[in-house]
Amino acid sequence: MSPLASIKTEAASVGESVVAYGKKFIGVPYLFGGTTPSGFDCSGFTQYIYKNVAGISLPRTTGEQYNVGKSVEKSDLQIGDLIFYANTYKKGISHVGIYAGNNQVLNATSSKGITLVSMNDSYWGSKYAGAKRVLAEKASAVTPNWFTDVSKFAVTYQAIKTLTDSKVINGYNDYTFRPDEQVTRGQAAAILNRVLGLSLQSSSKFTDVSAENSFAADIAAIQESGIINGFDDQTFRPYNEMTRNEMAIIIYRAFQSELPTIAAGTMYSDVSSSHWAYKGIIAVAAVDETGFFQKDTFNGSENATREAFTVAIYNAMNAN
Template sequence: MKKFKKILVSGLASILLMTAAPAVLPEEMNMKAEVQAATIGEAMVEYGKKFMGVPYVFGGTTPSGFDCSGFTQYVYKHAAGISIPRTTDQQYKVGTSVSKSDLQPGDLVFFKNTYRKGISHVGIYAGNNMVLNATSSKGIALVSLSNSYWGPKYAGAKRVAEYVDGFKDVAESAPTHEAIMTLTDKGVIQGFDDFTFRPDEPVTRGQAAAIINRVLGIEPKVMSHFKDVPKSYRFAVDIAAIREAGIINGFPDKTFRPNEYMSRTEMAVIVQNAFDLKLGNAAAASNPYAEVKQDFWAYEPIVTMSAIDKTGIFKTEKYYGDHRATREVFTTAIYNAMNAK
């Protein structure tokens, strides 16, 4: 059984380089300043612990009062965006069965013969042999699986969060999965606090500067250059660094336009510059893109994207250079460049 993949679930404001749109940047998302690493299961447990002491209410599904399945349904939904059925017996029918020895935080733990015969109670495994659940005596509380009451009534466990080895919107079978997870593990790029990566969202020039400099680690000599990038701007250091390195230049009017989206053609040029990629004669002769002619100004950078591709995402008949560069495409281009020989 897979183990839960560690991802950052809070405090992404300090490290999240790419956002839903340039008008909504990380610092504006009301996230906590402190970065905490946790698995999805651990995040659900920590979220659920906030309700400890909330009274037990039969039929309760809100923080004013929970019953056992109302509590698990609420935590799964609000902490991880996972929808599970309302009742205990319905919840027992979903997910994958796991052995007691393989329990991991976030797993649903079921008990039998409590107030009625059969499966009658559910909680969330919290680690260290403890279960977070709605008890009739103490409300939301932690109980031990070795407890003289709960222990003999243990009936089994289910793992519902099957997408945990990555992001909800990046399938393991996706050709870009390894690229996205590798850069996530390295702290180069992160997902969002709803456990999504949002692969189809576009990348801005400012975000591109930041993510590239997170790999290269260049320290600029001069901070102020572009009139639309004040020293206080969140990516000012990165923009200054990649300008001095000749990776992304500004415009004749002394602007950088950090919130403008970049095209896939611009991305290819930037990535080639950043990683000093060279296109050999053999690779040049095998240009797969019919619409990219040899006299095109960005011919070599574009063909290089295919030549160094390890994922298959650039092994296509068309390059679509005028399309926006997405988080998925940009991340994969960086991954390929980092691993180019």
């Protein structure tokens, strides 16, 4: 399904949304007493996820969480149920995770941080102590009011909200934005043209862009304006992903008249003034008010993500 599809066409269950958002934090380290994305313990993780996705305030400790909700048989587990373990680091109920479906638990482990663990895991399987359901039985009827994989506390929240509200870029039908997914050249042309509103002045043909391609007019208009060029073999390669360097120079070409004059110098240790995308990289950094691009390196050879592209466009649109 295209990442440019409408977000609000098909409801996902709250349980699925809880798990989708929770998976965003896979790899976050375990921190005893941790309650934030900088580090979680088990109950801090479940408390954070349920609050941000479902608006449910769970108690702070594992033992207290075990006392809420409805007990569920192992054979009747649903995605989003709380899974409890006993006799891990102490006697009695001592650990909690989130059932993710397919016999897996989204679990805050001390060895791997947030990860997926099998219900049959040699260690965790023997510690299983029961499950509780704190979500409504008819969760599928509830519609999330925001993307399940973008925190409202993220530095990129305002950029993503502004551009999705204005339908410059859209989410998926499962209520995810998929910020880490890469952007193709065809998608970039379509997204930019929703902002610029360029009209095609003359016929511009690429051998790999048919008239039936949903982005054909956008690709032709963006190419004609010199923002995204084709290749010497008369192809556009609409399904090729683009790098962060390419993203930067594309943004610079698209919004050059709105961008301020940038003084020489770079904040990035991996970018020199002789770099072919230097002007674009410096412009992207100079107008960034979100903090997303305020890092020591630009990592220009990496693929541009939907999140990075959205923030770069948002910053350029609001440049002073």
